[in-house]
Structures are given as structure tokens and as C-alpha cells.
Amino acid sequence: MTPHPDAVAVRSQLERSFDAPLSTLRQQHAQLSDPALGVCLHLYDSLVGSERAVRALHGPAHSPTDLGLQQLCADRDFLADVALHAIARATHRTPPSPAAPPAQPTPPAPFVQRPPLTATLVRDCAALFQRMPATEAMSAKDLAELLCRDREHRWSQHRNHGLTTNTLARLLKPAGITPRAVEVHGGTVRGYKRSDFLPTAPLTQVQTQAQVLPLPGVPA
Incomplete structure (x- = not known):
């Protein structure tokens, strides 16, 4: 039995x-x-x-x-x-069989990130780019720092130590978004583009200068 x-x-x-x-x-x-x-x-x-x-x-x-x-x-x-x-x-997985474990150990199945958390992260990244109309690309490091800037925000407390660039990439992967070479401040770094999160339609000038959120370490 x-x-x-x-x-x-x-x-x-x-x-x-x-x-x-x-x-x-x-x-x-x-x-x-x-x-x-x-x-x-x-x-x-x-x-x-x-x-x-x-x-x-x-x-x-x-x-x-x-x-x-x-x-x-x-x-x-x-x-x-x-x-x-x-x-x-x-988690969109098949439930494991309650049968006794096999004699030979099997490697654990690769983890697939849950879509709801990924969707939340994509929305938050899109919101950051919306508040920075002049920014077409951002390094992975800057994006993670901006998401963690609010100490009460969920990303600053993610996994107890805050969102990192590696976790950022892992959470965005199910949405088909991966870091790539982008030009930021005259240099090339691994990061993300505005088009990864927002449509490529022309920007409307509805944001004021006070709404623009500066990058970490860059004067406003």
C-alpha cells in the first residue's frame, strides 16, 4: 500500500x-x-x-x-x-507521486520562478523607467539599487539581504528578459533597456524634472 x-x-x-x-x-x-x-x-x-x-x-x-x-x-x-x-x-508543477523514493537518488528538478513575483518585478522596473524619461538603459547594478532604495519596499527585504543583480536576472528570466551589453554614461556595461519593460512608443513629456529619479552616484 x-x-x-x-x-x-x-x-x-x-x-x-x-x-x-x-x-x-x-x-x-x-x-x-x-x-x-x-x-x-x-x-x-x-x-x-x-x-x-x-x-x-x-x-x-x-x-x-x-x-x-x-x-x-x-x-x-x-x-x-x-x-x-x-x-x-x-507553481505550475506536477505534484510528486506519494510512492516510495527510488533506490538511486535523482538530482532535484530545476527551479522555475513563479510568474506572480516575476510580473511584480517587471511592473516595478517599468515604473522606474517611466519616472526617468531620459534614461534609455541602466546597468543591472543601478537597477537593483534603485529597487532596494526604499528600505520598507519588498525588494530591499527580498531573501533577507535585498535584491542582487544575480537575483534580478533570475527573477526576470521567466519573462524573457535577460541582461545584455548596454551603453550607460559613455561606457558599456551589462544591464537592461527601457524597451525591455516599456513599449517603444515615443515618450510624452508629462513628467516634470522633480519626478525624475536620479541614478545612484550620479548627480541629479
């Missing part, structure tokens, strides 16, 4: 699928109010509570044929299956 996954297996899949430890996922959900992640965390917490109830009823006062214990076990197994399917749906 195939064993059902337990809370440990569900937590492992949750952290692997969202590429972050449980504590960070809770903080991320609190900052972004991600409904899909919230459902997964709720199901995981419910599974943990169900397993505690099952363990509490295991003892001399309750036999394996106790209908109450059997119902709790059925609820626990159901929650585990639903949690895995919710995680898979939220």
Missing part, C-alpha cells in the same frame, strides 16, 4: 517549489498578500494540526479500529494530498 505524504514531505515540497524556507515564505506572503501562497501555507498549517490530533489519539485509550481515529487519519491524508496539489498548481 502506497504511504501518504506527511507534513515533513509537504513542507519540503513547499520550500523547494517556492525556493525559500518556510519562515521567509510567511514573511513574503505578509508583504505581498499572495493568495496562492496563502492557500498553500494554510493547508500546510492545517495538515500539521491534523497530524498533532492523530498523534494525540494514539495511545492505550484508543485502538486502531477507533472510528474517530480512523476519520482523523483520513482527514490528514486528504489534507496532505490537497496541499501537494495546491503547491503544484501555484
